[in-house]
Amino acid sequence: MVTLLTGWGRTNPSATEVLEHGGEDVDGLARIVKALPARGGVARGLGRSYGDPAQNGGGVVVRLVDSVHDVAIDAAAGTATVPAGVSLDDLLALLVPRGFFVPVSPGTRFVTVGGAIASDIHGKNHHLEGSFGNHVRRLSLLLADGTVAELGPGERPDLFWATVGGMGLTGIILDATIRLLPIETSRCSVDTERADDLDTLLTMMDEGDRFYRYSVAWIDLMATGSRLGRAVLTRGEHATVDQLRPKQAVDPLVYDARQRIAVPPLVPPAGFVNHTTIKAFNELWFRKAPRRRVAQIVSIPAYFHPLDFVGSWNRMYGRAGFVQYQFVVPFGQERALRAVVERLSATGTPNFIPVLKRFGAANPAPLSFPRPGWALALDIPAGARDLDALLHGLDEVVLDAGGRHYLAKDAHTTPGAIRRGYPRLDEWRAVRASVDPAGRWTSDQSRRLRLLAD
Amino acid sequence: MENALGEPQTIVLLGGTSDIGRAIVDELVSPVTRTIVLAARRPDAVEAGPLTAPERTVDVVAFDAADTASHAGFVQDLVARHGDLDVVVVAFGQLAEQDDLDDDPTAAAALVHVNYTGAVSVGLAVAAQFRRQGHGRLVVLSSVAGERVRKSNFVYGSSKAGLDGFAQGLGDALAGSGASVLVVRPGFVHSKMTAGLKAAPLATTPTKVAAATVAGLRRGRRTVWVPALLRPMFAVFRHLPGVVWRRLDL
Ligand SMILES: Cc1cc2nc3c(=O)[nH]c(=O)nc-3n(C[C@H](O)[C@H](O)[C@H](O)COP(=O)(O)OP(=O)(O)OC[C@H]3O[C@@H](n4cnc5c(N)ncnc54)[C@H](O)[C@@H]3O)c2cc1C
Ligand SMILES: NC(=O)c1ccc[n+]([C@@H]2O[C@H](COP(=O)([O-])OP(=O)(O)OC[C@H]3O[C@@H](n4cnc5c(N)ncnc54)[C@H](OP(=O)(O)O)[C@@H]3O)[C@@H](O)[C@H]2O)c1
Numbered sequence: 001m002v003t004l005l006t007g008w009g010r011t012n013p014s015a016t017e018v019l020e021h022g023g024e025d026v027d028g029l030a031r032i033v034k035a036l037p038a039r040g041g042v043a044r045g046l047g048r049s050y051g052d053p054a055q056n057g058g059g060v061v062v063r064l065v066d067s068v069h070d071v072a073i074d075a076a077a078g079t080a081t082v083p084a085g086v087s088l089d090d091l092l093a094l095l096v097p098r099g100f101f102v103p104v105s106p107g108t109r110f111v112t113v114g115g116a117i118a119s120d121i122h123g124k125n126h127h128l129e130g131s132f133g134n135h136v137r138r139l140s141l142l143l144a145d146g147t148v149a150e151l152g153p154g155e156r157p158d159l160f161w162a163t164v165g166g167m168g169l170t171g172i173i174l175d176a177t178i179r180l181l182p183i184e185t186s187r188c189s190v191d192t193e194r195a196d197d198l199d200t201l202l203t204m205m206d207e208g209d210r211f212y213r214y215s216v217a218w219i220d221l222m223a224t225g226s227r228l229g230r231a232v233l234t235r236g237e238h239a240t241v242d243q244l245r246p247k248q249a250v251d252p253l254v255y256d257a258r259q260r261i262a263v264p265p266l267v268p269p270a271g272f273v274n275h276t277t278i279k280a281f282n283e284l285w286f287r288k289a290p291r292r293r294v295a296q297i298v299s300i301p302a303y304f305h306p307l308d309f310v311g312s313w314n315r316m317y318g319r320a321g322f323v324q325y326q327f328v329v330p331f332g333q334e335r336a337l338r339a340v341v342e343r344l345s346a347t348g349t350p351n352f353i354p355v356l357k358r359f360g361a362a363n364p365a366p367l368s369f370p371r372p373g374w375a376l377a378l379d380i381p382a383g384a385r386d387l388d389a390l391l392h393g394l395d396e397v398v399l400d401a402g403g404r405h406y407l408a409k410d411a412h413t414t415p416g417a418i419r420r421g422y423p424r425l426d427e428w429r430a431v432r433a434s435v436d437p438a439g440r441w442t443s444d445q446s447r448r449l450r451l452l453a454d
Numbered sequence: 455m456e457n458a459l460g461e462p463q464t465i466v467l468l469g470g471t472s473d474i475g476r477a478i479v480d481e482l483v484s485p486v487t488r489t490i491v492l493a494a495r496r497p498d499a500v501e502a503g504p505l506t507a508p509e510r511t512v513d514v515v516a517f518d519a520a521d522t523a524s525h526a527g528f529v530q531d532l533v534a535r536h537g538d539l540d541v542v543v544v545a546f547g548q549l550a551e552q553d554d555l556d557d558d559p560t561a562a563a564a565l566v567h568v569n570y571t572g573a574v575s576v577g578l579a580v581a582a583q584f585r586r587q588g589h590g591r592l593v594v595l596s597s598v599a600g601e602r603v604r605k606s607n608f609v610y611g612s613s614k615a616g617l618d619g620f621a622q623g624l625g626d627a628l629a630g631s632g633a634s635v636l637v638v639r640p641g642f643v644h645s646k647m648t649a650g651l652k653a654a655p656l657a658t659t660p661t662k663v664a665a666a667t668v669a670g671l672r673r674g675r676r677t678v679w680v681p682a683l684l685r686p687m688f689a690v691f692r693h694l695p696g697v698v699w700r701r702l703d704l
Binding site for chain 1 (some may be wrong): 455456458459460461463484485486488497509537538585586587588589630631632633672673674
């Protein structure tokens with residue numbers, strides 16, 4: 001069926017033929033791949049990337065329909081073999097009651113394992129444990145010629161690392177074996193602190209992040225004057241049974257991750273999410289955070305996926321949709337981070353609870369986003385005034401500092417910006433082309449950013 | 455592929471010397487723009503210089519709106535060289551004194567052929583490509599002259615009325631295809647076309663038409679009136695009784 005597809009940001013749609021297919025029927029999938037039209041094909045997970053990597057105007061998109069019943073847990077090895085179309089939402093519902101957690105969790109559970117690998121997603125634990133690809137033991141990849149390749153860090157490592165972070169452009173990931181994190185309880189123990197400005201925040205994270213598995217800060221970039229950059233830093237760890245109240249300890253692995261409300265499909269009036277409403281929201285968000293609180297016990301959904309309590313919240317932005325601006329700059333380039341923060345604040349651009357994360361070591365994947373440094377992500381209504389000039393200006397600041405942008409979030413930047421941000425792009429292209437010389441894997445993003453070739 | 459901010463990578467201007475068309479291109483150009491095609495019946499009259507930039511191709515090509523047989527091949531050739539077409543602006547058009555056309559049916563037919571038939575033919579060729587690529591925006595320069603045709607320029611006005619109807623219908627037909635059509639209805643615009651003519655009330659400039667056009671594209675509008683006041687005015691004009699309309703000296 002030909003469908004208008006967009007990413008989570010609901011911007012720049014294109015019409016794509018969507019084929020849903022069970023990942024276990026490899027022969028059927030191989031037939032689809034061999035019959036791809038001239039405009040090619042790409043896999044799509046749950047469409048949680050913000051921009052256009054999982055759409056392919058005039059071509060084909062393959063959605064894997066997989067069942068969580070086919071997940072195989074090896075408790076002794078601490079791994080799970082998961083069909084790539086399974087969501088982290090379903091996977092967590094299976095794993096948590098059995099005492100396991102996913103090795104990396106993004107800010108939403110509604111992503112697939114295939115999408116998590118293809119974007120090499122990161123979580124609040126990146127500073128210690130790296131990104132999703134670091135925890136993939138092996139995967140199987142359906143190639144453009146219809147054959148299936150077995151890949152791992154020790155098996156065809158070039159193609160493995162080109163697939164990790166490769167945005168679906170090396171083939172369709174069919175399944176993967178991932179390392180799990182054993183947990184005693186389904187709760188987290190969280191410490192919360194506030195910082196009054198950006199410098200204080202960076203110092204706190206520099207000094208203290210290593211003592212916590214998880215760390216992330218929310219910054220208020222709509223506050224002005226001396227409040228600019230005020231932040232709430234939350235850091236935590238999975239709680240142990242002896243940290244729970246007796247009543248909680250009865251069923252320490254109980255897991256309930258239901259969505260509480262959903263934004264109706266009615267499009268809200270244009271400009272509902274505007275400067276005033278976002279500023280008010282940020283104020284509330286900031287006020288509700290305690291000034292200082294230690295060892296607060298909270299559930300996994302409340303700690304990792306607070307936005308998931310509201311379904312389809314992306315509709316709030318109305319017809320124009322929104323973009324997420326996410327970049328990382330290396331340590332030592334705090335000046336660039338500050339420059340971005342100041343410019344965002346000076347232009348008064350509405351932006352939604354920006355997240356600052358301190359990244360640890362990079363992995364070997366040429367297109368993996370995380371590298372040691374400061375990563376900032378914020379949502380901005382796409383209709384915001386003069387946003388084009390602002391973002392292209394910020395791009396220069398980021399790139400001049402040796403930073404880069406995240407392909408899973410990008411919806412605005414240029415081929416040149418990706419070339420500068422990812423100096424190993426040509427290396428990735430060569431590996432990719434060796435298994436897809438005709439360029440059958442394509443997406444709107446790969447065309448827009450000339451990922452396959454200049 | 456256009457990005458999330460509505461910035462196209464590939465812009466095609468049909469009527470590469472049109473003052474309004476060039477102003478629209480100037481307004482659309484951004485760091486994202488990789489290809490600008492200026493298509494004109496007199497390519498040597500096209501000034502490409504101001505649009506050149508590093509990492510950008512400005513391609514000046516021959517295009518005659520009257521030569522409808524060439525249009526499908528013309529579009530295919532553009533795609534072969536530049537890939538997807540993100541925004542295509544139909545800015546060619548001819549205006550003539552109604553008095554001169556009254557006694558020259560051949561000239562009148564030639565003008566209508568360019569303004570209407572030529573736009574239908576190239577518009578359909580572009581729409582077919584938009585369907586193949588699953589996205590694309592067609593901007594059509596209509597005119598208030600077609601909204602209610604006046605006796606003082608009824609041949610031109612009728613060609614715009616036909617063009618306007620075609621463009622609206624094409625936009626409706628493209629719903630769900632990822633492609634869209636923006637119909638731009640300016641009033642009197644100071645440009646080459648109107649040089650030497652007495653300016654009408656609410657006269658505007660190519661720059662203003664361009665700003666309104668790009669704003670309309672970004673907001674996903676189907677029609678844009680420039681200036682905006684013309685819309686309520688023509689809502690009234692449209693329904694004036696013939697006796698009144700005939701007497702108005704517009
Ligand atoms: C609220 C929210 C919070 C987020 N928080 C974070 C975060 O904290 N950290 C982070 O890193 N990201 C985060 N993201 C981004 C998200 O994790 C990534 O975009 C992820 O890739 C989405 O997965 P998906 O299954 O929806 O894939 P899609 O968005 O559908 O696709 C993403 C890419 O993966 C490819 N792909 C999907 N399935 C396969 C497959 N089987 N084989 C090959 N390629 C495939 C697609 O081709 C595409 O290139 C967040 C997104 C949202 C909406
Ligand atoms: N100016 C106004 O008041 C006004 C108002 C409403 C609507 N419009 C419309 O807006 C559009 C642009 O007008 P403008 O004001 O920018 O006038 P312009 O500068 O005269 O542009 C008209 C363009 O059409 C081109 N053209 C004419 N015949 C052609 C043909 N057979 N093939 C290819 N190109 C051809 C002309 O090329 P040459 O340079 O070779 O002649 C010129 O580039 C036109 O459709 C016009 O009808 C204008």
